[in-house]
Amino acid sequence: MRNRETLQHLFTRTLVEIPAQCTCIVRLPCNFDHFQRASAKQRLWPNGESVEERIKKGLVHVPEKLSGYIPGITVRSLGAILLSMLLMGMYVQYAEIIQVSRGAIGEQAIPVPAITVFLLVLLVAALLQVAVKYQILNRQERFCVLISLLIAAPMMTQGMWHRFVGIIAASPREGNFHYMDAFNDKLWPHGPNLLHDRLDPDAPASIEAVGNVEWREIEYAAGESAMRPVLVNENSEELSYIGFTLDLHDEEGNFLLQPGQPYLVSFLGKPTDLQSESYYFIRLYEDDKEDYSEVVNSREQTKKTFLHQTGFLRVGRYNVVVPPTIRKSLEIRIGLQGAGTLAVTDPKFFSVAALEGVYKGRRIIGQAAFDQLSPNQQVGLIVKPNNMFSLAGLKFLITGYIPVRDWWNTAVAWSVPICLLLAAMLAIGVIMRRQWAENERYPFPLFQIPYSLNGEADEAEDKPLPSIWKMRIMWIGFGVGLCYALLKGWHYYNPEVPFKEPTVALSQYIDSPWWGGMWNVTFGLSLLLISIAIFFELNVLLSLVVGFFLYRSLFILGNFFNWKVISGYPFRYEQSIGAYLAYAAVVLFFTRKYIFRIFRYAFSKRNKEASAGEAFSYRTAFIVLAVAFLGAILWALWLNVSVIAIVVYFAFLVTIGFVAAKLKSECGLPVGYFTPYNAMLFIGLLGGMTAFGPGAVLVCLIASGFLTVSVFFFIPGTQVELLEFGRRYKLVPRHLIYTCILGIAGGLFIGGWVFLSNSYAIGGDNIKYQWSYSQGWFFRSYMTQLADATSQVMQDKGAASQGILPVHWAYIGAGVLTVIVATLRQLFAGFWFHPIGIILGSAHMLEWAWGSVLFACGIRWTVLKLGGAATVKNKLFPFFIGVFLGCIVSILIFVIYGAYLQDLGIVRIYSELP
Secondary structure, eight states: OOSGGGGGGTTTOOOOOOOTTOOOOOOOSOOHHHHHHSOTGGGBOTTSOBHHHHHHTTOSOOOGGGTTOBOOOOHHHHHHHHHHHHHHHHHHHIIIIISOOSSOGGGBSSOHHHHHHHHHHHHHHHHHHHHHSOOSSOHHHHHHHHHHHHHHHHHHTTTTHHHHHHHHHHHHHTTOTTSGGGSOGGGSOOOOOTTTTTTOTTSTTOOEEESSEEEEEEEEETTEEEEEEEEEESSTTOEEEEEEEEESBOTTSOBSSOTTOEEEEEEEEEEESOOTTOEEEEEEEETTOSOEEEEEEEOOOOOOOSSOTTSOEEEEEEEEEOOTTOOSEEEEEEEEESSEEEEEEEEEEEEOHHHHHHHHOOOEEEHHHHHTSOHHHHTTOEEEOSOSSSHHHHHHHHHTTOOHHHHHHHHHHHHHHHHHHHHHHHHHHHHHHIIIIIISOOOOGGGHHHHHHHOOTTSOSSSSSOGGGGOHHHHHHHHHHHHHHHHHHHHHHOTTSOOOOOEEEGGGTOOOGGGTTTTOOEEEOOHHHHHHHTTSOHHHHHHHHHHHHHHHTHHHHHHHTTGGGSTTTTOHHHHHHHHHHHHHHHHHHHTHHHHHHHHHHHTSTTHHHHTTTSSSOHHHHHHHHHHHHHHHHHHHHHHTSOHHHHHHHHHHHHHHHHHHHHHHHHTOOSBSOOSOSOTHHHHHHTTHHHHHOHHHHHHHHHHHHHHTSSSGGGHHHHHHHHHHHHHHTTBOHHHHHHHHHHHHHIIIIIHHHHHHHHHHHHOGGGSSOOGGGOOGGGGHHHHHHHHHHIIIIITTOOOOOOOSOHHHHHHHHHHHHHHHHHHHHHHOTTOOOOTHHHHSTTSTHHHHHHHHHHHHHHHHHHHHHHHHHHHIIIIIHHHHHHHHHHHHHHHHHHHHHHHHHHHTTOOOOOOOOO
8 A cells, every 4th residue: 555544454553663665564553543653753664754655665564465455366265266156157057958948048248146145145144144144255255256156157068168179179080181271280189199200101011002102202281292102003003002000008018909990081182193993092990800880981182272282182081989999909001992192191080089088079978887998998988986085086086078188289279278368358458447437437238237246345244245236126026027037938838827928020110122131120128138238328329220220221322233142141240340340440549648647657667556456457458468468479379370360360359349348338338249240351451361370360360269159258358347347346456367377267267177078978969059059150151261362363363353342341341440449539529429339230139139128218318317327326226226136036945946857858948048
């Protein structure tokens, strides 16, 4: 602390005279009142400085426990955080995957599972305080629990895990070998390549060559050559092959091969001059048997593609099962039957049991039954120890059936960029918090409900529950919300119960072809969305609705000018990208003086003073930003993809996070699906595959599949809320960082543990809700780009500029309109239309949220006109906090009731949101 207030926390401790340059504090059994009554001379150092001046200069160190800051991360809160995130992960998994929740509860602007679990923590803490007169969790500790849940929730659902596995599994499981070499093996789980370096000509007895096998220096990739075997047959009767023998066990008796388990086998080949009857193959021979299993048989000739510009092509097969009866070895033969030539390189043979187990499940067996099986039969089984209260039992519970070794590279490959991105966003939050929270005084509308539930910073601390729980108007709202939601669900199970869904298809009233389909939307109401949107400012609510219909008006133009025949029109995703980029540029321009000032402070002697009270200093924030981009460079080098593409893409993701954090802090976001749906399009705009290569574009596409589609970018806004409200709660600054780290780690690893454990236990193919396990459709745009790149470059058509295409006008138009609206709003205080209407006008979220947003706008406007701003704050807000809680409780009730019905074998289960 830097002023006189600091010393009021010392009480029985005070400062004594110490050498001028010494930084310390000495404990004395002296009351602070004695210090106050001391003369001015008695409170001076020998050089004449006062205590307050010494503290301001940082020459006297005041421990955090004496500084007025309150710890939020303690042993108690840490245990509560871990347990809460585990419960939330289980709740999300059961409600969204097993019960097939059509209205995903974790994709809301205020995640339903996070608030549900937090309410449980709050209730337990209150009951214990009443029962034993001991406060088990104070407000700061509860705040850390709450924020960690809000950060982790998006990653536990569509923000990562409910899309991630389906995306990374799609290419290998669907056998897309024509672009498999662009998909780095580190990016998906599998075992080690047992054929690695087996084509090294210096490796003794590594392969068996039969027939006409020549070793030649061949260029297998642009600029990369090596000595590789080439099979050369002169006539149709000849057979040539190379063979690799894989032993079942290593020298220590451990399994090298896994009998009965699935594998992927492939090689990169260049078949030329094949005759009509010629073909090349991969055959598997078990032990010394003459019978074989032919897993690949192809007559496809060499062809140049943009991915394989030397004419090589990847051939292979996924899910090849090693014979369960194997006793000694397995021989893999890659051969050519008939006239022609086949160059062979980069053979692969690795276990895909880790990936297939997600879909097929893994078999659990007791220890006694396991011991009765032969060694081959034991491979791949999950052994449940006889004594669960043992180290083996603990390991069984912790691993959750997950083959950690096969997942290790994948976990590192994807957790690193996610952590770098969120670290960069936390640094930006530290830099911009003062501008947004203090200079521009953003209202943080999405945090008002959690803030009230936990207790505002200026409330009394000694009460078991915050003041909101004592407000009658809140409980009235709770009753209204609960009754409405229960009635809706009751009507689902019993249609005789009177309930009319408030939905209206506008096209049935405005169906003229002249509109071009502009009114093909449905007006619907969701009480949950209304209770969230009611906290948004009126201009924001109205801007969202107007912006949505401005976007829909493009269908009129498309019909009038016949633009609708253009593929992709009206280019909603491209508009979103253009608007996000333009708004980020405008915000940076208008806050440039503030940012430059912070930058000067960061690298001057005023750094510590200027950043006092922040989670970390401004200098550290800029260093974290730089380290994040450096980490992105190293990540690209590790994956062997274009560094420029990854850095540019990473910068674009940071830009999205910057805009998303500002919008969430200033305006509020009613529901997920508000960011550019496919961020890879930005890389395509800058040149795509022809500029950056197919590997980099594929990495960007996969990352887009779970980062920018749904709810991941709620997290940067939550980080800003953590920084601002943690400051209001006077939380120890470094505990803000710990809370953020715990939330990220919980979303990544606890969320992953719950999802994967459940998948391995049940099997994704046995779960009715297949969305999380089937994401192959997401690669259609990539295959189109690959075909276009091949057509342009490999067929000598060139990549000549085609001028400004219609899709480019979508980027430009949305960007220019965003700049105009944002500038007008900045220059004219009375300009009501907020640029959020342009930025999110084309977003998927407004297709189902616009009706609720409009209804919330009408309610808030009416109450404001009739009762004034005080009524809105003191009556309307508490009422809809109660409505929100009623919806939360109703969802939990129907999830529990659905579990009961599933136990009875009933599959028709209500799973919509109120």
